[in-house]
Amino acid sequence: MGTQLLNEQACYERLRDWIIDGTLQPNERLIELDLVARLGVGRATIRTVLARLEQEGLVVREPNRGARVRFVSPEEALEILEARTAIESLLARFAALRAQPDELAQMRGLLAQMRACIEQGDLVSYSALNTALHRAIADAARHRTAARLLETLGSQSVRYQYRTILAPGRPATSLAEHTAVVEAIAAHDPDAAEQAMRAHLSGVCETFRRLKSGL
Amino acid sequence: MGTQLLNEQACYERLRDWIIDGTLQPNERLIELDLVARLGVGRATIRTVLARLEQEGLVVREPNRGARVRFVSPEEALEILEARTAIESLLARFAALRAQPDELAQMRGLLAQMRACIEQGDLVSYSALNTALHRAIADAARHRTAARLLETLGSQSVRYQYRTILAPGRPATSLAEHTAVVEAIAAHDPDAAEQAMRAHLSGVCETFRRLKSGL
DNA sequence: TGCGAGAGCATTGTTAACAATTTTGTTGGC
DNA sequence: GCCAACAAAATTGTTAACAATGCTCTCGCA
Numbered sequence: 001m002g003t004q005l006l007n008e009q010a011c012y013e014r015l016r017d018w019i020i021d022g023t024l025q026p027n028e029r030l031i032e033l034d035l036v037a038r039l040g041v042g043r044a045t046i047r048t049v050l051a052r053l054e055q056e057g058l059v060v061r062e063p064n065r066g067a068r069v070r071f072v073s074p075e076e077a078l079e080i081l082e083a084r085t086a087i088e089s090l091l092a093r094f095a096a097l098r099a100q101p102d103e104l105a106q107m108r109g110l111l112a113q114m115r116a117c118i119e120q121g122d123l124v125s126y127s128a129l130n131t132a133l134h135r136a137i138a139d140a141a142r143h144r145t146a147a148r149l150l151e152t153l154g155s156q157s158v159r160y161q162y163r164t165i166l167a168p169g170r171p172a173t174s175l176a177e178h179t180a181v182v183e184a185i186a187a188h189d190p191d192a193a194e195q196a197m198r199a200h201l202s203g204v205c206e207t208f209r210r211l212k213s214g215l
Numbered sequence: 216m217g218t219q220l221l222n223e224q225a226c227y228e229r230l231r232d233w234i235i236d237g238t239l240q241p242n243e244r245l246i247e248l249d250l251v252a253r254l255g256v257g258r259a260t261i262r263t264v265l266a267r268l269e270q271e272g273l274v275v276r277e278p279n280r281g282a283r284v285r286f287v288s289p290e291e292a293l294e295i296l297e298a299r300t301a302i303e304s305l306l307a308r309f310a311a312l313r314a315q316p317d318e319l320a321q322m323r324g325l326l327a328q329m330r331a332c333i334e335q336g337d338l339v340s341y342s343a344l345n346t347a348l349h350r351a352i353a354d355a356a357r358h359r360t361a362a363r364l365l366e367t368l369g370s371q372s373v374r375y376q377y378r379t380i381l382a383p384g385r386p387a388t389s390l391a392e393h394t395a396v397v398e399a400i401a402a403h404d405p406d407a408a409e410q411a412m413r414a415h416l417s418g419v420c421e422t423f424r425r426l427k428s429g430l
Numbered sequence: 431t432g433c434g435a436g437a438g439c440a441t442t443g444t445t446a447a448c449a450a451t452t453t454t455g456t457t458g459g460c
Numbered sequence: 461g462c463c464a465a466c467a468a469a470a471t472t473g474t475t476a477a478c479a480a481t482g483c484t485c486t487c488g489c490a
Binding site: 431432433434435436437438439440441442443444445446447448449450451452453454455456457458459460 | 461462463464465466467468469470471472473474475476477478479480481482483484485486487488489490
């Protein structure tokens with residue numbers, strides 16, 4: 001954790017990253033003077049950054065009691081997945097309407113890499129590629145409002161993102177579902193793309209529900 | 216505009232209201248010392264509040280150039296409507312699964328009032344009831360994540376909310392669509408409820424698109 | 431007239447100190 | 461040993477002053 005001099009935006013991004021990557025753990029107290037020392041900014045800056053992160057759902061602040069990293073319960077994680085389903089289906093629809101050839105090529109490239117990961121059993125890389133593919137679809141949709149909603153949702157639930165792919169039989173199913181989504185987008189068929197994305201994420205939701213109750 | 220002493224939260228809500236109700240107009244500069252004088256808080260408080268409002272999409276801040284009320288273009292308003300369609304369809308689905316009898320009674324009551332408004336040509340009251348009904352459905356869904364997304368979307372687009380109902384023939388259509396949504400929820404049919412809500416808001420989107428191009 | 435340099439003003443950004451609050455630790459009585 | 465009352469420490473909340481930045485308007489010059 002470096003001690004460089006940062007402006008508010010950089011400080012915000014840094015802190016955000018620390019929460020997302022787990023450097024700062026859920027429920028961990030965020031003490032202003034600590035962060036001041038770690039980030040090399042004034043306390044006022046830290047305060048506005050914490051306020052922003054609260055608005056984004058990554059931090060909880062209580063008056064006179066300071067801030068902590070928000071803990072997202074499995075129940076909330078499921079809600080987030082459900083909301084993601086709604087938003088990403090919309091994005092898939094728009095991607096089918098607006099995707100450019102180079103964007104389609106990129107999606108297909110990601111799919112190919114994902115296939116290779118499955119064959120080699122490399123689920124960690126698969127998960128990263130999964131994220132990249134979803135992002136590629138969101139970008140192709142050119143729908144900033146939906147993309148923005150999705151981004152805030154995603155940052156809240158990273159902690160749970162690895163879970164579902166570990167379910168037995170899930171990797172192969174997941175790959176097939178992603179392929180269907182990309183094919184529908186490539187065919188510029190908005191209804192099919194929306195439906196395929198909905199089917200995919202509903203599958204993820206269902207898997208997550210089973211994992212959750214099985215804990 | 217009172218000059219009372221407020222804490223951060225109250226200050227945030229006050230400023231938010233001023234933006235939503237148009238007391239502060241789109242693109243209007245938000246000068247920290249002005250707000251300090253009007254709200255009776257320190258500049259630091261104003262600053263964190265502005266940061267929060269930016270994160271919420273109501274304000275735009277540029278480094279060293281201050282904050283202004285974010286102007287939502289008609290194009291963005293359409294995007295917001297599209298995103299609302301996705302979220303509210305989800306909420307309608309959950310409302311169908313989870314609505315309690317008293318909540319259903321409330322929805323029917325609102326529908327009856329809406330019908331009366333249409334008959335009397337009172338579109339202003341109709342619009343308010345419309346908002347109330349959508350909120351009642353969101354509450355019945357018990358889906359905090361989706362509700363939170365919807366709330367931020369709603370606050371950004373209030374400026375455009377009256378427009379669509381003014382289109383010729385819209386009021387009657389709108390009432391029929393709302394009735395269908397409530398009936399599906401009352402029947403505890405999630406698929407029908409989701410579909411009905413989607414149909415309703417797609418109609419709103421389509422009307423808005425026409426109004427927009429007709430400007 | 432048109433236009434760049436520079437002074438002055440308005441506003442934002444940053445820092446430090448102080449006040450208020452909560453939390454922690456300690457003492458004394460039972 | 462346990463609990464209440466109190467004191468001390470840690471932390472957050474607030475304020476004021478100062479620094480830096482961007483904007484505006486004038487002045488000098490072609």
